[in-house]
Amino acid sequence: MKLFFQYILDKRLAIFTYIGIIGLFASTFFLYEIPLFVYSDALLFSALLIVTVMTIQFSFYARKHRQLREGIQAPKLQKFQRNTSYSLLEKDYEQLLVALEKEYRADVDVLEAANQQLMDYYSMWSHQIKTPIAVLNLKMQENELDQTVLRQELFKVDQYLDMMLQYLRMNHTETDFVFEEIKLDQLVKDTVKKYAVFFIHKNLSFSLEPTNQIIISDKKWLQFVLEQVLFNAIKYTNQGGIKVYMNNDTPFELIIEDTGIGILAEDAIRVFERGYTGFNGRTYQKASGLGLFMSKEILTKLGHQICLTSEVGIGTKVRLELTQKVFEME
Structure with a gap:
């Protein structure tokens, strides 16, 4: 549970952005007198999508956290680089780790x-x-x-x-x-x-x-x-x-x-x-x-x-x- 709260904390910018967008849509629907059931359906579908995406991301987040805590050796580090990166910055960090380890071993x-x-x-x-x-x-x-x-x-x-x-x-x-x-x-x-x-x-x-x-x-x-x-x-x-x-x-x-x-x-x-x-x-x-x-x-x-x-x-x-x-x- 502690890891989940840490994940929420790391994703706080995205969550606040989503809440802000919801508020903007609510204000727009209210000003144009659009029926609220239309807004509620859109909110439900978007919330379901957000929860699904965050659940998948959390699984990657938890797995990577576990691997880092275990202390990855060089062969595992290369496998980690190939299979678990899902962002450009993370790939860059992993390549940096590989380079640092090679330098360390040299x-x-x-x-x-x-x-x-x-x-x-x-x-x-x-x-x-x-x-x-x-x-x-x-x-x-x-x-x-x-x-x-x-x-x-x-x-x-x-x-x-x-x-x-x-x-x-x-x-x-x-x-x-x-x-x-x-x-x-x-x-x-x-x-x-x-x-x-x-x-x-x-x-x-x-x-x-x-x-x-x-x-x-x-x-x-x-x-x-x-x-x-x-x-x-x-x-x-x-x-x-x-x-x-x-x-x-x-x-x-x-x-x-x-x-x-x-x-x-x-x-x-x-x-x-x-x-x-x-x-x-x-x-x-x-x-x-x-x-x-x-x-x-x-x-x-x-x-x-x-x-x-x-x-x-x-x-x-x-x-x-x-x-x-x-x-x-x-």
């Missing part, structure tokens, strides 16, 4: 994919951070834990923790960038200092040819990229060293060259893919395959580029193209 799929990527990253990251922890544990058991090993392995743990934090922030870097003028030589020196213990332990040389370049970029994120590239070079270089210099033929192209084990040709074209470790990563270091992927993503957002060339047994050259347009605000 958003859910995107969130699920992002969550799966994050879980995959956590899995790789947890596997990677176990390595320095296992080394520390082994050295402690063998009473061979010296200051150099301790510093190296703790630095790796700190590096992997920083990588995790940067990965979580990477998809929201648009609001985190601070573009400024950066002295490239000083940035490289500051980055290399962080890895001094590794150079000393592996007896690797380092050479920096002064670039005398000032670039426009985000210092924090660019240094993160330099750290990833440099750490990779150190990991896979056992003799010789690493040198950093500017490409004289290409403006603002910084080259980081090592004399390491090199990268297979089939791996070199895929090292920037998410989670791809290649032969070296699987065989030597149990890498996560995220460092270079993150580097490429970050540089792309900064407006820079990265690529590499390598020969097995000779070494690898990583090229950072650091040009950046300067916009002046009027």
